[in-house]
Amino acid sequence: MEGIAILDELFTGVQSALAPRGPNAEGIATLSWIMFAGAGLIFLLVMALLAFALLAPPGRRGWLADRRMVIAGGIVFPVVVLSALLVYGLALARGLVSVPGEAPLEIHVVGEQFWWRVRYEADDGREPLVTANEIHIPVGRPVRFTLTTADVIHSFWVPSLAGKLDMIPGQANRLVLKADRPGVYRGQCAEFCGAAHALMAFEVVAHAPEAFEDWLRAERQPARAPPTTFQARGRDLFIQSGCGACHRVRGTSADGDLGPDLTHIGSRRSIAAGIYPNNRGTLAGWIASSQHLKPNNKMPSFPVFSGEDLRAIAAYLEGLK
Numbered sequence: 173m174e175g176i177a178i179l180d181e182l183f184t185g186v187q188s189a190l191a192p193r194g195p196n197a198e199g200i201a202t203l204s205w206i207m208f209a210g211a212g213l214i215f216l217l218v219m220a221l222l223a224f225a226l227l228a229p230p231g232r233r234g235w236l237a238d239r240r241m242v243i244a245g246g247i248v249f250p251v252v253v254l255s256a257l258l259v260y261g262l263a264l265a266r267g268l269v270s271v272p273g274e275a276p277l278e279i280h281v282v283g284e285q286f287w288w289r290v291r292y293e294a295d296d297g298r299e300p301l302v303t304a305n306e307i308h309i310p311v312g313r314p315v316r317f318t319l320t321t322a323d324v325i326h327s328f329w330v331p332s333l334a335g336k337l338d339m340i341p342g343q344a345n346r347l348v349l350k351a352d353r354p355g356v357y358r359g360q361c362a363e364f365c366g367a368a369h370a371l372m373a374f375e376v377v378a379h380a381p382e383a384f385e386d387w388l389r390a391e392r393q394p395a396r397a398p399p400t401t402f403q404a405r406g407r408d409l410f411i412q413s414g415c416g417a418c419h420r421v422r423g424t425s426a427d428g429d430l431g432p433d434l435t436h437i438g439s440r441r442s443i444a445a446g447i448y449p450n451n452r453g454t455l456a457g458w459i460a461s462s463q464h465l466k467p468n469n470k471m472p473s474f475p476v477f478s479g480e481d482l483r484a485i486a487a488y489l490e491g492l493k
């Protein structure tokens with residue numbers, strides 16, 4: 173049963189290159205299958221020849237040692253097969269970076285130890301919209317990512333949608349992808365970037381185009397005022413405790429830039445770069461002991477709050493929809 177569950181995850185999962193959900197990932201998956209099948213066939217052929225060489229009567233296996241066999245099997249065959257693969261691979265790769273037709277949606281993602289800063293470029297001259305750790309895209313429209321890093325090398329990988337591309341200091345890499353159907357696809361940093369590297373994930377949420385526009389419009393709004401006195405107390409604690417030195421909540425005095433933008437943190441599915449589900453409990457736990465939950469991340473734990481204060485801050489953040 174365990175084995176079946178793993179296979180199922182492999183072919184239908186939210187983070188599997190074998191479960192492609194867009195044309196770019198599909199091209200890569202097809203190439204992998206061709207290589208896998210080809211390698212399998214060649215393996216069988218070599219094993220059959222080996223068995224023949226070992227078991228056939230000596231009089232019948234002399235041709236195996238013939239010089240023409242060595243040239244055909246050792247030079248001609250690999251050159252032909254590998255050249256064909258190279259041509260196919262290069263043609264495929266060209267399709268992965270070009271954007272035919274429609275203007276792509278431009279999203280800039282910055283790798284940070286150990287989270288993702290996400291910026292939507294506005295095409296009407298407005299400021300870009302900044303958020304973190306959850307990337308929303310419309311279905312059916314190409315999206316062009318500009319990938320950079322604020323510190324070390326990270327690697328941006330959403331296996332169901334596209335190949336893997338590194339984020340390299342001093343360089344901007346471009347990745348194009350398209351989602352065929354609405355859904356949530358998981359991504360992961362794929363290059364060791366420090367102690368919490370394995371805890372640096374994210375999600376891509378693909379919406380129908382109108383739903384994406386709605387999301388964008390809502391996300392552009394400043395944070396809403398706390399609706400209850402308990403949440404208002406949470407906001408006051410948030411401001412007084414200096415969270416705003418690192419976090420921005422648009423519409424308040426918190427305008428730090430070191431950590432994720434929290435203006436609409438309540439609407440995100442997970443916290444801490446895709447690691448914990450987003451709810452009042454995990455938010456409170458994160459604030460009190462972020463260093464325990466994600467060792468060596470750049471946010472200090474805040475063990476100073478009483479349980480009640482912690483709940484108030486968490487309720488405030490949860491309400492930032």
Ligand SMILES: [Cu+2]
Pocket residue numbers: 283284286325326327361362363364365369372
């Ligand atoms: Cu990383």
